[in-house]
Amino acid sequence: MINVKNILIIVICILILCGGVYGIKYFMDVKQYKEAIKEIKIADVDLSKIKDGNYPGEFETSFIGAEVNVKVEKHKIVDIELVKHKNERGKKAEIIPEEVVQAQSLQVDTVSGATNSSKVILKAIENALKSADKIKQ
Known part of the structure; x- marks a missing residue:
C-alpha cells in the first residue's frame, strides 16, 4: 500500500518537472522575443x-x-x-x-x-x- 509520504514525493516531483518545462519554455520565448526586437528595422515610406x-x-x-x-x-x-x-x-x-x-x-x-x-x-x-x-x- 502506498503511503502519504510516497504520494507527496510523487506530487512534488511532478510539480518540479512541470516548473522546469515552463521555465525552459519561458526562457526560449524571451530569447526569441529579444531577437525579434533586435531585428526590427524601420524604413521610411514615400x-x-x-x-x-x-x-x-x-x-x-x-x-x-x-x-x-x-x-x-x-x-x-x-x-x-x-x-x-x-x-x-x-x-x-x-x-x-x-x-x-x-x-x-x-x-x-x-x-x-x-x-x-x-x-x-x-x-x-x-x-x-x-x-x-x-x-x-
Missing part, C-alpha cells in the same frame, strides 16, 4: 505615393504588439489611431504616433524606457503605410 485613405497596420512579437489606423490626406499623415497596444512596461511609447504625425516621418526617436514598444508601434505604422503604397493607384 508619402507622395500614398493615396488619401485610412490604412490599418499591425505588428506583434511574443510580448508586445500594436495595431494602428493611419489616416492620410494629400500625401500627409493627418492622424494615427493606436487601436491596440499589448505591452509590458511600454505605455510611455504611446506618444510615438503623435510624434510621427508631427515629423511626417517614421524616423523619430524611440521613448527611453519603452524602446521595444516604440519599435513595435513604428513597425505597425510602417506596415500600414506600406500596405497603402501597394494599393493600385
Whole structure:
C-alpha cells in the first residue's frame, strides 16, 4: 500500500518537472522575443505615393504588439489611431504616433524606457503605410 509520504514525493516531483518545462519554455520565448526586437528595422515610406485613405497596420512579437489606423490626406499623415497596444512596461511609447504625425516621418526617436514598444508601434505604422503604397493607384 502506498503511503502519504510516497504520494507527496510523487506530487512534488511532478510539480518540479512541470516548473522546469515552463521555465525552459519561458526562457526560449524571451530569447526569441529579444531577437525579434533586435531585428526590427524601420524604413521610411514615400508619402507622395500614398493615396488619401485610412490604412490599418499591425505588428506583434511574443510580448508586445500594436495595431494602428493611419489616416492620410494629400500625401500627409493627418492622424494615427493606436487601436491596440499589448505591452509590458511600454505605455510611455504611446506618444510615438503623435510624434510621427508631427515629423511626417517614421524616423523619430524611440521613448527611453519603452524602446521595444516604440519599435513595435513604428513597425505597425510602417506596415500600414506600406500596405497603402501597394494599393493600385
